Amino acid sequence: MTIHDVAAAAGVSISTASKALNNTGRMGAETRERVKRIAGEIGFRPNALARGLLSKRSFTIGLLTNDTYGRFTLPVMAGISEALVDHGVSVFLCAIEDDPALGQIHVDAMLDKQVDGIIASGKRLDRRLPVDLSSLPVPVVYAFTEGTPNSVTLRSDDGQGARLAVEWLAKLGRHRIAHITGPEDFFSVRERASAYREVAGDAEPVLYGIWAESWGHEAVGSIWDRPGEKPDAVFCGNDQIARGVVDALRERGVRVPEDVSVVGFDNWEILAAQTRPPLTSIDMGLKELGREAGLTVLALAEGRPVEPGVRKLPCRLVVRQSCGGMSPTE
Amino acid sequence: MTIHDVAAAAGVSISTASKALNNTGRMGAETRERVKRIAGEIGFRPNALARGLLSKRSFTIGLLTNDTYGRFTLPVMAGISEALVDHGVSVFLCAIEDDPALGQIHVDAMLDKQVDGIIASGKRLDRRLPVDLSSLPVPVVYAFTEGTPNSVTLRSDDGQGARLAVEWLAKLGRHRIAHITGPEDFFSVRERASAYREVAGDAEPVLYGIWAESWGHEAVGSIWDRPGEKPDAVFCGNDQIARGVVDALRERGVRVPEDVSVVGFDNWEILAAQTRPPLTSIDMGLKELGREAGLTVLALAEGRPVEPGVRKLPCRLVVRQSCGGMSPTE
DNA sequence: TTGAGGAGAGAAAACCTTTTCTCACGCTGC
DNA sequence: GCAGCGTGAGAAAAGGTTTTCTCTCCTCAA
Numbered sequence: 001m002t003i004h005d006v007a008a009a010a011g012v013s014i015s016t017a018s019k020a021l022n023n024t025g026r027m028g029a030e031t032r033e034r035v036k037r038i039a040g041e042i043g044f045r046p047n048a049l050a051r052g053l054l055s056k057r058s059f060t061i062g063l064l065t066n067d068t069y070g071r072f073t074l075p076v077m078a079g080i081s082e083a084l085v086d087h088g089v090s091v092f093l094c095a096i097e098d099d100p101a102l103g104q105i106h107v108d109a110m111l112d113k114q115v116d117g118i119i120a121s122g123k124r125l126d127r128r129l130p131v132d133l134s135s136l137p138v139p140v141v142y143a144f145t146e147g148t149p150n151s152v153t154l155r156s157d158d159g160q161g162a163r164l165a166v167e168w169l170a171k172l173g174r175h176r177i178a179h180i181t182g183p184e185d186f187f188s189v190r191e192r193a194s195a196y197r198e199v200a201g202d203a204e205p206v207l208y209g210i211w212a213e214s215w216g217h218e219a220v221g222s223i224w225d226r227p228g229e230k231p232d233a234v235f236c237g238n239d240q241i242a243r244g245v246v247d248a249l250r251e252r253g254v255r256v257p258e259d260v261s262v263v264g265f266d267n268w269e270i271l272a273a274q275t276r277p278p279l280t281s282i283d284m285g286l287k288e289l290g291r292e293a294g295l296t297v298l299a300l301a302e303g304r305p306v307e308p309g310v311r312k313l314p315c316r317l318v319v320r321q322s323c324g325g326m327s328p329t330e
Numbered sequence: 331m332t333i334h335d336v337a338a339a340a341g342v343s344i345s346t347a348s349k350a351l352n353n354t355g356r357m358g359a360e361t362r363e364r365v366k367r368i369a370g371e372i373g374f375r376p377n378a379l380a381r382g383l384l385s386k387r388s389f390t391i392g393l394l395t396n397d398t399y400g401r402f403t404l405p406v407m408a409g410i411s412e413a414l415v416d417h418g419v420s421v422f423l424c425a426i427e428d429d430p431a432l433g434q435i436h437v438d439a440m441l442d443k444q445v446d447g448i449i450a451s452g453k454r455l456d457r458r459l460p461v462d463l464s465s466l467p468v469p470v471v472y473a474f475t476e477g478t479p480n481s482v483t484l485r486s487d488d489g490q491g492a493r494l495a496v497e498w499l500a501k502l503g504r505h506r507i508a509h510i511t512g513p514e515d516f517f518s519v520r521e522r523a524s525a526y527r528e529v530a531g532d533a534e535p536v537l538y539g540i541w542a543e544s545w546g547h548e549a550v551g552s553i554w555d556r557p558g559e560k561p562d563a564v565f566c567g568n569d570q571i572a573r574g575v576v577d578a579l580r581e582r583g584v585r586v587p588e589d590v591s592v593v594g595f596d597n598w599e600i601l602a603a604q605t606r607p608p609l610t611s612i613d614m615g616l617k618e619l620g621r622e623a624g625l626t627v628l629a630l631a632e633g634r635p636v637e638p639g640v641r642k643l644p645c646r647l648v649v650r651q652s653c654g655g656m657s658p659t660e
Numbered sequence: 661t662t663g664a665g666g667a668g669a670g671a672a673a674a675c676c677t678t679t680t681c682t683c684a685c686g687c688t689g690c
Numbered sequence: 691g692c693a694g695c696g697t698g699a700g701a702a703a704a705g706g707t708t709t710t711c712t713c714t715c716c717t718c719a720a
Contacts, residue, residue, distance in 0.1 A: 002675095002676060002677085003676070003677065003678095004676080012699075012700085013699065013700045013701080014676090014677085014678095014700085014701095015678080015679080015680095015699080015700060015701075015702090016698090016699055016700070018677065018678060018679085019678085019679090019699090022678080024678085024679085025679085025698095025699090026696095026697065026698060026699085027697090027698060027699065028697090028698065028699090031698080031699085045438065045441065045442050046442065046676080046677070047383070047442070047444065047675085047676050047677070048442040048443045048444065049379045049382045049383045049388065049443070049444050049675090049676080049677095050383055050675070050676035050677045050678090050705090051676080051677055051678075052379045052677095052705095053377070053379045053380055053383060053675095053676080053677080053704095053705050053706065053707095054676090054677060054678055054679085054704070054705050055677090055678075055705090056705085058379065058443075059443075060422075060443065062420075068408070069404070069599075069600060070400045070404045071600075074399070074400040074404070077423065077425070078398070078425055081423075081424070081425055085432070085435060085436065085439070088439060090392075090422045090424070090436075090439050090440065090443060091422060091423060092420045092421060092422060092423075093407065093411075093421060093422075093423040094411070094420070095407070095408055095411055102415070105415060106415065106420075108375065109415070109418060109420050110420065111375065112375050112376065112377070112378040113378045113379070113388075113389075113390065113420060114377065114378065114379050212604060213604045213606075214604070214606070240604065247577070269399075270399060270401075274542060274543045274544070274570065276543075276544070332705090332706055332707085333706065333707065333708095334706080342669075342670085343669065343670045343671075344670085344671095344706090344707085344708095345669080345670060345671075345672090345708080345709080345710095346668085346669055346670070348707065348708060348709085349669090349708090349709090352708080354708085354709085355668090355669090355709085356666095356667065356668060356669085357667085357668055357669065358667085358668065358669090361668080361669085376706080376707070377705090377706050377707070379705090379706080379707095380675085380705070380706035380707045380708090381706080381707055381708075382675095382707095383674095383675045383676065383677095383705095383706085383707080384674070384675050384706090384707060384708055384709085385675090385707090385708075386675085
């Protein structure tokens with residue numbers, strides 16, 4: 001089913017058929033309608049390859065990621081797809097592990113296929129993908145991964161997210177707020193910790209560890225075993241740690257949320273909702289991040305100007321039951 | 331950088347350049363080498379759109395899924411990508427939620443882009459995607475979702491997986507093996523339960539519930555609170571349930587694995603490894619499934635014959651510490 | 661010396677669409 | 691009655707590549 005068939009069936013030339021279908025050119029209204037009707041009847045759909053060859057636009061972009069579990073990439077991907085499907089753009093997903101060679105293969109394959117742009121994503125804000133995207137013939141947007149100097153980079157505002165969490169705890173009347181978090185060499189860990197300090201002061205030390213439940217357990221042990229007053233709230237670096245914290249507290253007979261409020265980070269639905277009690281958590285808004293990234297790369301592909309630099313998107317507090325108290329709108 | 335530039339730089343015609351680069355046609359060996367060298371030097375890469383237009387092969391396939399969390403789709407995707415990247419094939423990922431309209435939009439977009447084939451995937455073996463793929467102009471392979479009657483369908487062998495689990499427990503000397511699993515209306519639940527019955531007999535009832543930790547908890551409660559002898563092993567319908575079971579047992583002072591062995595299903599790394607103790611689990615081999623699906627759709631796209639029907643791929647036992655005992659090779 | 665045949669290379673068509681250019685025709689205004 | 695113009699529609703080129711066909715030499719054998 002090519003445009004030839006449409007033209008033949010409508011008794012017009014190919015050029016007329018094309019113009020009719022694209023609402024361009026001059027022609028009689030009934031001719032246009034007839035061509036359109038016939039195209040619909042025989043189920044004509046234009047070949048995107050041929051169209052792309054001419055227009056230099058493939059309506060295709062690539063998403064490059066090294067996030068194997070997809071915990072971060074999946075929401076980003078969903079946002080991108082959601083934003084771009086209306087524009088007829090499809091997305092190549094390329095998981096490149098941490099392998100530079102594999103990354104290069106995928107980038108080359110995408111360029112061969114004339115993608116209109118590339119979105120680079122990852123599992124960590126302060127690490128680069130193992131492949132250089134700085135001088136590609138197509139626009140590149142970095143989302144949730146570190147970009148090159150003059151690039152467009154989108155990331156979550158972890159400081160604001162942390163502030164949100166701690167202020168929420170404060171609003172609930174908690175004032176001895178501990179912070180149990182991940183490895184200090186993560187930029188986002190430092191950013192969250194410093195926002196935490198701003199709001200909570202330094203009554204409690206920040207406990208750095210690893211991104212695991214076991215660390216949440218262990219940290220609760222070290223805090224509750226030491227003498228002196230105990231915290232009445234814990235702000236955790238991610239939901240896994242929070243889960244460990246909640247479990248450890250319950251095992252010690254400390255009630256959550258009655259005695260201690262706990263806030264997580266990431267709002268990893270499948271974990272946060274299964275914890276007992278379900279975790280109040282900070283959502284980084286990765287889907288919105290993806291949506292923005294999609295629209296941005298599209299803008300660049302269409303030649304619209306986008307000012308370079310790092311753009312931080314706000315986090316959101318998702319209230320469940322691990323803090324007790326009021327609803328978030330009060 | 332087009333083949334015109336290569337031809338000009340090498341002082342040959344376009345056709346000669348093309349033939350040189352593709353190792354086709356007749357020509358002097360040094361001419362061929364010279365063209366290749368120059369193409370390499372100026373960084374020529376053929377335009378896949380133009381090539382696809384002519385060859386009717388876009389070296390592109392689509393992966394359609396309604397699995398939002400990507401827990402099943404992600405490993406499948408990884409397998410597909412891994413198998414096809416060597417063949418120069420890129421993959422469009424289309425997440426269609428459960429929306430028929432969205433599904434149709436994505437399918438149309440992919441067909442417009444002349445994909446060589448489509449792989450349909452999902453989150454459940456016994457459900458169809460909300461879009462009809464039965465009479466598309468491109469080959470379709472179903473992976474981890476129900477296919478249409480005469481299609482090629484790939485799925486995990488859940489019966490064999492369940493057998494693996496129960497036999498493993500038996501081999502460890504466990505003989506009162508309980509089965510706590512998901513909703514009975516899942517085909518895979520029934521399949522696993524019936525394999526369990528075959529091996530374990532019906533000393534213990536099968537407990538059907540929901541796919542949640544809370545159900546694991548609850549089920550342990552109902553078993554351990556009833557009078558009489560207790561199980562010495564629990565085979566769980568998935569890792570979330572297993573997690574709930576392990577936690578509930580620990581809370582009751584029942585030791586895992588000393589007193590009771592626990593096996594999960596899905597081998598959801600991030601959960602199984604964080605459980606205390608880490609879960610022995612059945613891996614459905616979704617990556618291999620993806621790989622097979624990729625190679626199969628490629629075969630179909632190239633016109634090689636593939637016999638239709640349902641092909642079951644074996645599950646694998648992944649031993650961690652929740653069963654105790656020996657290593658898996660003994 | 662001539663004819664056949666083969667080797668090397670180029671011309672051109674094809675893939676499908678969009679877009680620009682050209683053409684024919686009928687009408688209006690002088 | 692004729693120049694000019696607007697309208698509707700088609701011809702053709704372009705985009706980058708592959709492939710088939712053709713052409714020109716050159717060599718070798720008769």
